[in-house]
Amino acid sequence: MTGLLPVADNTQVRRYVVDLFRRYPRALGGAVTLHIAAAIAGLVGPRLLGELVESLQHGGGAAVIDRLGLLIAGFVLLQSVLTRFAHLASARLGEGVLARLREEFVERVLALPLSTVERAGSGDLLTRTTRDVDALSRCVRLAVPETMIALITIVLVIGALAVVTPLLALPLLVAVPIIVCGTRWYLRRAPKAYLEQNSRYSAVTDGLAETVDGARTVDALRRRRERVERTDHDLHRTWLAERYTLFLRTVWFPVVEVGYVLPVVATLLVGGLLYLGGTVTLGQLTAAVVYVQLLIDPVDRLLSWLDELQVGMASLARLLGVAEGRSDNPEPAAEVPTPVGARIEVRGVRFAYAPGREVLHGIDLTLEPGERLAVVGPSGAGKSTLGRLLAGVYQPTAGTITVGGVPLGDLPLDRLRTEVALVSQEHHVFIGTVWDNVAMVRPGADEAEVCSALAAVHALDWALALPDGLATTVGSGGHQLSAAQAQQIALARLVLADPHTLVLDEATSLIDPRAARDLERSLAAVLRGRTVVAIAHRLFSAHDADRVAVVEDGRITELGSHDELVAANGPYASLWRSWHGERTPQDTDEPLADTDAAGARR
Template sequence: MTEITAGASAMKALPVADRATVRRSVAELARAEKRSLLLGLVLHVAAAIAGLASPWLVGRIVDRVAAGAAASDVDMFALAIAGCVVAQILLSRTAQNVGNRFGERANARLREDFVARTLRLPIAVVERAGTGDLATRSSVDVATVGNAVRQVVPTVLISVIQLLLVVAAAFLLHPLLGVLILAGAPTTLAVARWYLRRAPQAYLAEGEAASELTESMTATAEGARTVEALRLTEARTREGTARIARQWTTRRTTLALRSVFFPVVESGYALPAAAMLLAGGYFLANGWVTLGAVVAATLYAQQSIEPVDRIMIFLEQAQRGFASLARVLGIGLVAPEPRGVATAPPGQRLVVRGVRFRYAGGHDVLHGIDLEVRPGERLAVVGPSGAGKSTLARLLAGIDAPREGAVSLGGVAVTDLDPAERRRRIALVTQEHHVFIGTLRDNLAFAAPGATDDDMLTALAAVGADWYADLPDGLDTELGDGARALNPADAQQVALARLVLADPHTLILDEATAALDPTTARRTERSLGAVLHGRTVIAIAHRLYTAHDADRVAVLADGRITELGSHDELVRADGAYAALWRSWHGDKA
């Protein structure tokens, strides 16, 4: 109940990259695609120049008509305008195709890097962060970054080029007309500066609120049965409402920024054209400019509205994109699992000496544990809930490191082993299992990519997965969402079959058969025992027949080993284990 009630607030958020890291990442992305960027830039410049020709030609027509030119001259200019329009369309289309290909490649690279960084995260870090933050970054933030790369960046780049060329064209007509086209710039720059000072933090806060809401909803959904059994519906509703309220507040903040930013920017769109007409008439009256120049400059002023509008619109989306990119890149700021270089000879003892451990911000849950597990031994660890059994299993598997003392294999600290070797030598299987989207063969091949179909079938038989015979396509049956769904017991057997295929030196079972009914669980454990004969097996036992079948039993209470010996020895000692056995065995009689 405590875990569900705590919800997202108990999670430690993953880091967020700073602006310098985001800028470096964008620069690296640009360098990787510099040829595409250069080609796109050249094409967009050419398209923009073709677009600038039309207003200039219109101005020339006005001046020619005012000077009494013949109709044939006007027709020639009109054909030139049509040619420029066609050229602009063709160049723009080609440039957009180049930009789209760049965007897709860049987006694919970002997604691949994100997956690679995520898979390098230490398990303990992922567990502390919770599923909500990671899920939001891998879905919402990655999608937002992808949209920014595909649309926002190319659009802003194109618009900036067009705007600069339009302003340059106005200055070429006459410097005074060039100054007038900038009439709306002070207002636009001022409000943009105001917005950019506030937007990054506002969008980061919005992303964080979304992560917390996802975490809260996920915890409620996953613990639905517990919520119903313990009558926590109202508490979880309040929790969800509070998370929704925070996200609503953060979204109101970003909406308030937009409600100031866009109206002020749009109010400045008409200023250049109005200034051009008013002041242009004065300049024309004094003979400083021609009528055609004023007309062309006014058309340029109107032409400048579209790129400015796109820049301002996508500037807001760019803030979302940069905030999401900072969250995506934050995954890479977590120190990856240490790549140990030590190796341990096979067939060595797993030794625990003076181990103490506490979770962040808590008190010690293990107090001076001493234990030796002999090669090939079957050790059962029993004790009441909260005694520290699962914590000990995590330390033995090298997922966490002890605060004091050491856990070693053949004299080498387990956490100093190379992660790949550690996973080959020591496997931890809990009662929490995952079925990946794909075929049954895909799900089994994760443990042993080189396994044959016969190997997989043998592994399934070893764990008592009788349901395999009913699958319509055998190992090629699709599993997961939208395909055949496995119940918890079947999913647990798939995980155990993976274990058989992985064939580790040391196997740690943390209530790995909890989802199976007692008869199936006992049959599965016996089958595993036969298949894994000669392997070291450490079983966190919740059913005491596991302890009965083990070579030795370690009794854990309040973070300490209080008894250690064989089942018969501990029963004769008439201690805590004997009392537990009598109580459990009496219930089964």
């Protein structure tokens, strides 16, 4: 599928797995040692059983038989104890590895630029966060230790069989071509098939999330049938992918099952002939048959869990691939110069979401420290795109944007957000207290600073009036905040974060016009001396700004103060008159005809 986040290749996955387990040498060594000890204890029983058969054949005394029986029982008990502790050690190792994987995945996700997530779609990231993490969890907890146990057991059983008599190890070779050829056929097809299956699950999740988020729009436009057909189409493609992986398993499993049943038959046949010829004893034959029989379970487990490992490796490749999406603001190879001042310069900037489809065409703009710039224009003109470029969310496809003389794209993400920050109508209230939600940008902030930030956005009074004041738990499962209150919390974070430049994209869209005006006036007082870029959808924001930039068709067509642009009698003047209801005949053909929710033309 196009647009999905990248997927790591096999070399990257193998290197990561090796490096990951190298971080736990003692835990890995302890688990392997216990499994080896348990396997060895299990191998003593068949050898003793062979001696018991020979003793019975030659009329051995009761004391010998009792001794051999007690030894067999003792080693079976020892194997059970060692197996228990081996499984516990493997479980601890698996949980440690899984915890590290999850922590690193969260770090990768949080480091993703917003533009990368928007291009890929939330469905792909959501599927990786849920389904792929779950699949990898099962793989680490069960598939890895079970595979390790099976491999150790197989090696030791074959070794024990060779010690009893090398001749009776030869019938095992009959299974080699069947198992090897069948497994190679499967492994050539399975990795790609499981990656395709997971990517199609992403498409299903993306479509469902989009339908749920836009449910009201779907209902209003009577597009239920189209959305259902889209979901059915995605599910059908997922079903086709799952059918193919099921086909691989239904071919592979029967083939390999034949492969590890044949050695038992061959050992009985060859061993019987050798016994009749006097080459091996009955005890050796008995031990060999039991050893070959013991091989069936570990080989079966190994091959069964190998399928689960393919699922886990595909999921790990998708999780590691998230890191490949961090290309918008790469970590610099050399030391980045420190920006000198807060001046932002935009020179010849062009931007396209897709090749050949430019959204912005040759933007030139200079933002002086402390200036307040309002960006206005019709929907789809490129206002929000310009704002995201100024905030460093997107990188221009041509031209440069610098802050203090340093390109925004050269700044590491953590440094970038201390220079420029974006606040939009998309906001989130985290599970925690009001205090936690505001102070998360500066965990060391004191009570006065948090209260000051809330007061700056007119949120302190209602926050203190909550059941537990600032200690009230909000977010999912906690006290429900209104959309306007949640947005005020998000704005308070920005006040506390204290970047020198703020890009406000519909930051007050969910607050009623009177409250929004009061809020923006309050912010203007608090943010005096800082640069503010406001994507203005209500014209009082433009009226209060130092300068207004009119964006039409991806270009800045007018730039100046409110009074200058009104006096120029151009597109902005027409927009201003329309917003105030003063329509004139020449306004009819003006492109600036965006109307807000209150019915005012923007």
